[in-house]
Amino acid sequence: MLSFIKHHYKNFSIYQYYKKLNALTRDVAERQFKQTINAILERKKIKTKKAVYDWAKNIHNTTFEILRSYEAERYWREVAEEQLLENAASEQRRQAIQAFRLQINTAERVLEKAADEESEVEGDDADDKQSMRFFWLSGAGRAKEDLIAKGDTQWLIGEYNLTSALHKYHNDVATMCQISDLTDIADVMALNYVFHFPLDKTKGAWRLFPQDYHSSISSDLDIADGAVELPLDAVLQCRKLSKMAKFQPEDMQEEILLYRSKVVKDSVQKPFSRCLDTLISNYDGVYDHEETEEAQFAERVLMPYLRYLFPKEQAFDIAGPTTSSKAAKSAYSVEDSSLIAPKPDVLISKAGIECIAGEVKKPSTRKVAVEKDIVKLANILKLMMDEALTSKSNKHAFVAGIHLNGIQCSTYKLDLRYDGVYRFSELGTFNVMQNGTDFLPAITAYEHFAQLKNVVDSAFAGQPVQNLSWRRPSFLPPKKLH
Incomplete structure (x- = not known):
């Protein structure tokens, strides 16, 4: 990483430089996080997918997709800014540092929402009984300055989880039915736990979420999956x-x-x-x-x-x-x-x-x-x-x-x-x-x-679907899997 910064930064535009830096940073953080998680699972003798899911529920998260280490974020940020100060021209340096800081702090408001959703899981170091703290929040984010000091035992698990908001939406719609007839097709669908995400982001379930989160939801929906372009x-x-x-x-x-x-x-x-x-x-x-x-x-x-x-x-x-x-x-x-x-x-x-x-x-x-x-x-x-x-x-x-x-x-x-x-x-x-x-x-x-x-x-690629025993029943109950 340091070798890349010192010797190869001139081969990239500022945008490509930060893009490459961010990719390497994420790779380091995710690799370290996965090692920690695997150690915990091994020590707890968690081997089946269902057991992993049950354990994950205790930290309010069902997947480990977008991960950050606060300490890693701080380290790479300091290294990058130091190298920019040494190597970039004055005006270019000012613009580059401003862009880099903007990228680092893009999700500050999202991180603030995590304060009340903190939970503890047994730490990897059993000798000193140190606990590892996890944050669950809606959306991927980056560490704030005042949170970095908590050290490398602090991890951010970022995932845009729609579940709680959409179930609340369903309950609100059910209450509305007792008051008046429904005319919005999105509300009619919600009665059966089907939530509509149209391309027009002013309609359907989109309106439940702040506009800042729409890009995260779009990425997760992956509407370009399998896209074809004729020659x-x-x-x-x-x-x-x-x-x-x-x-x-x-x-x-x-x-x-x-x-x-x-x-x-x-x-x-x-x-x-x-x-x-x-x-x-x-x-x-x-x-x-x-x-x-x-x-x-x-x-x-x-x-x-x-x-x-x-x-x-x-x-x-x-x-x-x-x-x-x-x-x-x-x-x-x-x-x-x-x-x-x-x-x-x-x-x-x-x-x-x-x-x-x-x-x-x-x-x-x-x-x-x-x-x-x-x-x-x-x-x-x-x-x-x-x-x-x-x-x-x-x-x-x-x-x-x-x-x-x-x-x-x-x-x-x-x-x-x-x-x-x-x-x-x-x-x-x-x-x-x-x-x-x-x-x-x-x-x-x-x-x-x-x-x-x-x-x-x-x-239909020939791989069996995972056990979805967590599925919630609706007005027409889905089949139960055992």
Whole structure:
């Protein structure tokens, strides 16, 4: 570390210099912390995941993801400032030190919230009976000057834990139900412990948290997970097809066949080329979307993407709007066998496990019907999640959703990242093709559906899901795992 600072700082811009320094600092702190934690677990003879979880609950933390050592922070900060004083030009030095101090103190307000949430765990040094103190707080942070003096036995465990705030939100919503009818779809979802995180951060569950914390939540939600970007060749092909649709429509089929022959060995563009071929046929002619049935509308504008991204050869199965969700049937039969299980407009399974559900509304649909569909989709996904947890296939414990409202489409992921909290997070919103003369929307649509494909593939990677016995029951109780 010191060697890097002394001899290599000139090879980096100020930004890269601090970025590298921060990465090395975190690595040192995390490595030392993990060694300490492992020593405690070994001494306490904690070997199973459940035992680790039970122990972690006593320090108000369920994971050890973002960790800091106060003493390490102080040491590296002093070293960095000393080297900057020696090596940087006066104006550059002033700006650099100011930027570095700003980075160090970014989360001071967050750290202040930790004062009342301190707890003690048996320390690593059994001889002097010294205790190691842990802070649990909402969000990652850095040590304050007045806290550093407490020494290296002080550790900060940073994690944005939504559990307590969202459970309180649920209880508040339940109380509201006794007073007046609910109109906000986010509140309706919360009754079933499903919490909505839309892209618009002024709506849904976002409003429960200070804006300073939104970046932490966004990072944890990881809406870019599995993202796909088609190459430039695909974009140019869509531009060419759009131009031909206006001036040379009779040559479009020949052009798409030529494109398909060029990308026959390209694993990314091959399914996209087949999708374009179907879209050309589907948009050949004039259609009145308002007079079209929802199933026909979905077949024209949505299904071409899904059929080629989720083929039967890869153990996928796509069911239509007449098929009830097996997960919903199972849950409803436990509650009341006379209830009719909901039927999503699109249902995709992999290896017999339902993983994606979709709801479709044609352009003429009223807004209230659209919002009811979003609530229906969220609740179906929750039931699918409960069913997937009992399977040995779903590694990361999440399912995905599609909501098509006219030409506007949104994709969602529902997971159980926190204790009894079903997070219904929006991954993206985009437009599908509106007519047969503009094929560029097909690029964005395909990329978003391909992201869902990658998310599902990662969930079904053959690793069993961990025991989630901590899951909290809701109005439709999830299955208990023993």
